[in-house]
Amino acid sequence: MRKLKKSSDLESLRKRLLAARRRIRSTIVICGGTGCQASKSPEVIAAIRAELAKQGMERQVHVRATGCHGFCEQGPLLVIEPGNLFYCQVKAGDAKEIVARTVKKGDVIERLLYTDPVSGRKVRTEAEIPFYQAQDRRLLGRNRSVDPCAIEDYIAAGGYSALAKTLAGIKPEKVIAEIKASGLRGRGGAGFPTGRKWAECAEEPGDEKYVVCNADEGDPGAYMDRCLLEANPHLILEGMMIGAWAIGASAGYIYVRKEYPLAVRHARIAVEQAREFGLLGGNILGSPFSFDVEIARGGGAFVCGESTALMASLEGKVGEPRAKDIHTVKDGLWHKPTALNNVETWANVPAIILDGARRFAAKGTKDSKGTKIFALTGQVKNTGLVEVAMGTSLKDIVFNIGGGAKNGRAVKAVQTGGPSGGCLPVDRFDLPVDFDTLSEAGAMMGSGGMVVMDEGTCMVDVAKYFLGFLQDESCGKCVPCRVGVDRLLEIVTDITEGRGRREQIDLLKDLADTISVASLCALGKTAPNPVLSTLRYFPEEYIAHVDHKKCPAGVCKALIRYSIETDKCNGCGSCLRACPHGAIYSGKKKVHVIDDKECQKCGICVAECKFAAITVN
Amino acid sequence: MQQHVTLKIDGVRVQAVKGSSVLDAALSAGICIPHLCYVPVLRDSGACRLCIVEVVNDGRTKITASCTLNAEEGMAILSNTERIRKLRKNIAELLVAQAPNSRAVQDIAVRCGVKEVRYPFRNDNCIQCGRCVRYCSEYSKADAIGFVGRGKDRHVEFAFGFRRDLCKKCGFCTEYCPMSVTPCGGSMKAGEGRLCGNCDSQIASLEHFSGICFRCELGKGFKCTRQ
Numbered sequence: 001m002r003k004l005k006k007s008s009d010l011e012s013l014r015k016r017l018l019a020a021r022r023r024i025r026s027t028i029v030i031c032g033g034t035g036c037q038a039s040k041s042p043e044v045i046a047a048i049r050a051e052l053a054k055q056g057m058e059r060q061v062h063v064r065a066t067g068c069h070g071f072c073e074q075g076p077l078l079v080i081e082p083g084n085l086f087y088c089q090v091k092a093g094d095a096k097e098i099v100a101r102t103v104k105k106g107d108v109i110e111r112l113l114y115t116d117p118v119s120g121r122k123v124r125t126e127a128e129i130p131f132y133q134a135q136d137r138r139l140l141g142r143n144r145s146v147d148p149c150a151i152e153d154y155i156a157a158g159g160y161s162a163l164a165k166t167l168a169g170i171k172p173e174k175v176i177a178e179i180k181a182s183g184l185r186g187r188g189g190a191g192f193p194t195g196r197k198w199a200e201c202a203e204e205p206g207d208e209k210y211v212v213c214n215a216d217e218g219d220p221g222a223y224m225d226r227c228l229l230e231a232n233p234h235l236i237l238e239g240m241m242i243g244a245w246a247i248g249a250s251a252g253y254i255y256v257r258k259e260y261p262l263a264v265r266h267a268r269i270a271v272e273q274a275r276e277f278g279l280l281g282g283n284i285l286g287s288p289f290s291f292d293v294e295i296a297r298g299g300g301a302f303v304c305g306e307s308t309a310l311m312a313s314l315e316g317k318v319g320e321p322r323a324k325d326i327h328t329v330k331d332g333l334w335h336k337p338t339a340l341n342n343v344e345t346w347a348n349v350p351a352i353i354l355d356g357a358r359r360f361a362a363k364g365t366k367d368s369k370g371t372k373i374f375a376l377t378g379q380v381k382n383t384g385l386v387e388v389a390m391g392t393s394l395k396d397i398v399f400n401i402g403g404g405a406k407n408g409r410a411v412k413a414v415q416t417g418g419p420s421g422g423c424l425p426v427d428r429f430d431l432p433v434d435f436d437t438l439s440e441a442g443a444m445m446g447s448g449g450m451v452v453m454d455e456g457t458c459m460v461d462v463a464k465y466f467l468g469f470l471q472d473e474s475c476g477k478c479v480p481c482r483v484g485v486d487r488l489l490e491i492v493t494d495i496t497e498g499r500g501r502r503e504q505i506d507l508l509k510d511l512a513d514t515i516s517v518a519s520l521c522a523l524g525k526t527a528p529n530p531v532l533s534t535l536r537y538f539p540e541e542y543i544a545h546v547d548h549k550k551c552p553a554g555v556c557k558a559l560i561r562y563s564i565e566t567d568k569c570n571g572c573g574s575c576l577r578a579c580p581h582g583a584i585y586s587g588k589k590k591v592h593v594i595d596d597k598e599c600q601k602c603g604i605c606v607a608e609c610k611f612a613a614i615t616v617n
Numbered sequence: 618m619q620q621h622v623t624l625k626i627d628g629v630r631v632q633a634v635k636g637s638s639v640l641d642a643a644l645s646a647g648i649c650i651p652h653l654c655y656v657p658v659l660r661d662s663g664a665c666r667l668c669i670v671e672v673v674n675d676g677r678t679k680i681t682a683s684c685t686l687n688a689e690e691g692m693a694i695l696s697n698t699e700r701i702r703k704l705r706k707n708i709a710e711l712l713v714a715q716a717p718n719s720r721a722v723q724d725i726a727v728r729c730g731v732k733e734v735r736y737p738f739r740n741d742n743c744i745q746c747g748r749c750v751r752y753c754s755e756y757s758k759a760d761a762i763g764f765v766g767r768g769k770d771r772h773v774e775f776a777f778g779f780r781r782d783l784c785k786k787c788g789f790c791t792e793y794c795p796m797s798v799t800p801c802g803g804s805m806k807a808g809e810g811r812l813c814g815n816c817d818s819q820i821a822s823l824e825h826f827s828g829i830c831f832r833c834e835l836g837k838g839f840k841c842t843r844q
Contacts, residue, residue, distance in 0.1 A: 301767065322663070322685070323661075323663045323682060323685035325681060471768055471769060472768055472769075473767070474767070474768040475767055475771070476766070476767055476768045476769070476770075476771030477663075477745075477747075478666050479665050479667075479708055479711055479744075480666055480708060480711070482745070482769070483711040483715055486768075486769055487711065487714075507735050511711075513704075514704050514707040514708060517680050518669050518680065518707075519666070520663050520664070520666065520682070
């Protein structure tokens, strides 16, 4: 490929690509994101390709394997352009029919359409699906038009024009002013104003500076950054290039965790392609700006998502945080000024430069602008990636987009912000989702994990789960986090196992306060949030565990007992056969009885009983 | 020539060498901020968090460790407020519950006002202050020992678990270890939740203090050797 030497080269390449596209009859877009890969989309892609080849149509019909479309629950997803006909839960076996009927004849295959759960109506396009209707997919919406392994797709879709515009004549100060005006705040969790960070970094003397992309996303249930990097790596590269130009950096790093093999691969391919096209390297697009990016793989430590630990890890040291009294914009990677931003933050940059700060700031609330991507997971009908304007209420996200809880249960709470975030009860679902409101409510925006919990969830058990995660992932350097979180877990475990005492609840609060103030880094400072937020919104559950030795949700094994209601049991024997511990035996009148001593409280019998005769109390 | 900055610690004007830490400045002025992982000749680490202070800036306070905080001109530091004493006490309580039979740790705990321990005792032999590790790498330049593992599993270990040959046998790791300073034969038996408060100051014997001493409030309740 010929290198692009000036911005007009980029434009003429884009024109050629678009002209070539017009010759294609139609495009079959298949989601190849991690979610759809799990539901076997690679098989679908291969089957469709094979079928097209068999029919001799591979020249007229283009197959585009893209990154995540968002509606992971219904994957694998398939869209046929033009017309945007939307098929879901496609299997490899459907390939023949899709090619023969839909591609060739334009027929719609009814059974592959999405059924609106409310109206029961079959819908034909994304635009008609409630899951998509309530969203504002400025970033995610671009995924569908780009094959992450083809820079040509990104360029054809308008990519790198923000970079070209910047290099053609926007001074670094102007770029920073634009980012400042947009009100963009860091999407990694803390919500620090990006423009201010860049300005401070640009003001630092010296010509050796760095930009870093933090793709070490590790919150349980969160996969926004993963999908962005997998689906549209050039968007992130373009953002980093603009940032590097603004602060005066000539080198950048993408720190991505090795557990994201697809993201690593796509980022590597993207960097190679960008180098090939002359978009990375010396004198980019004929300007004096030189910049290159390296991909660094993280080793799987959650704490390496913390900026100073990440930089230590990049330097080849143990990934432990250091005190941040001197900010990383002054003393960062290799003691040089460094601008570190999250994947989603970088991804927002090109559009701000291209369309202007005003357009970006038009969405959102007073202090939180733009859109935010959330990974909606847990006991919710429509799991997937969701992008909404800042300030959208939790209710809209969980009920309108997420469709409420599964299996006819009621939603109890939502956990935002990953392990460092908090649990908000359903009566606080009117809250608008933005940085400050969530913090005030005791939760956190975090990087955007959103785990929905239904009435079968014990909040003390949830706190225990997150504490266990954090205790495992604490680097262990400072006392409040290493020892303190471990003690929190010890106390919460006591409570869930029936050894809890009233004064331990006060001790929890006291210790949580100490950890949140005195810890070295943000991991420790936010580690007590799961305990504090559940204590704040669900105190009655703690009291029930401590005073009455009962788990209201029936989750904590030490506090529950399974029993069979004599009037409902007809002695069919299915629970008896299903019990793996041999804890059920048949009494004289054929009514079954559970032996408490043998019962391991696995719950298999409850699922097995067709007469709802087994109760938990 | 060395440049100096002037800052205020607990209302006292203190001069410090530019680039030194707030803890250095306080100690050299005779203001006793409790500390454990800090060793004057070694780089700060900010691990034990006992030396936390309040930094007052425009009426807003921020709590941070004083060993990792650079002394700057015009800084206002409060090292002994009620809030700080409470936090410090809680941290010391966590430490003494991990290592109830180290006299040095008990001493620190008593100095920070711990009378009762609300957690079950664990008899860990290491509180991971990292003095030995830092001494080994920074002063002895041996890098024979280091931290291995994460979170609860973190521990001090020879390289790869077996490279004892890197050790120069200088012995400073044990000398600087708060656990090896006179193990306590006193009242801290398992199941006992009270600190006797009769410890002599053990850590102080390891540190270099200036001759001046304000006989701070912190000394109350324990026998500070300098009172």
